[in-house]
Amino acid sequence: MTGKPIPEANADTRPFWDACNRGELLVQHCRACGHRQFYPRGLCQRCRSEDLAWQTAEPRGRVYSFTIVHRAPTPAFRADVPYAIALVDLADGVRMMMNIVNCDPERVAIGMPVNIVFEQRDGQAVPQAEPA
Numbered sequence: 001m002t003g004k005p006i007p008e009a010n011a012d013t014r015p016f017w018d019a020c021n022r023g024e025l026l027v028q029h030c031r032a033c034g035h036r037q038f039y040p041r042g043l044c045q046r047c048r049s050e051d052l053a054w055q056t057a058e059p060r061g062r063v064y065s066f067t068i069v070h071r072a073p074t075p076a077f078r079a080d081v082p083y084a085i086a087l088v089d090l091a092d093g094v095r096m097m098m099n100i101v102n103c104d105p106e107r108v109a110i111g112m113p114v115n116i117v118f119e120q121r122d123g124q125a126v127p128q129a130e131p132a
């Protein structure tokens with residue numbers, strides 16, 4: 001047990017989280033208008049179509065913005081501080097929030113290229129980013 005929070009999948013998000021457990025990152029693609037979106041939801045956020053499909057996203061991107069956490073939000077994160085939480089723009093055009101791992105947080109910079117890796121948390125793989 002890591003004690004870290006793990007997601008509670010629902011009907012909209014279960015394919016995403018199941019794919020993470022296979023080491024794969026999925027984004028929703030609207031077959032009506034071509035829009036890609038994250039987080040997963042029941043409707044296209046651009047055109048409201050329900051005709052959504054899953055696509056495998058390239059596991060790489062760039063840091064859009066970030067902050068450094070110095071005070072652990074729960075005891076489970078005490079060993080990790082300080083660490084960076086970032087908004088990452090994936091190469092496939094969606095933005096995800098994740099931690100930057102395997103990196104001194106003082107080295108994180110806006111625009112930094114990253115690769116997506118998966119952190120194991122009590123049976124659920126959670127996407128994180130590390131320097132490319």
Ligand SMILES: [Zn+2]
Nearest residue numbers: 030033044047
């Ligand atoms: Zn659409």
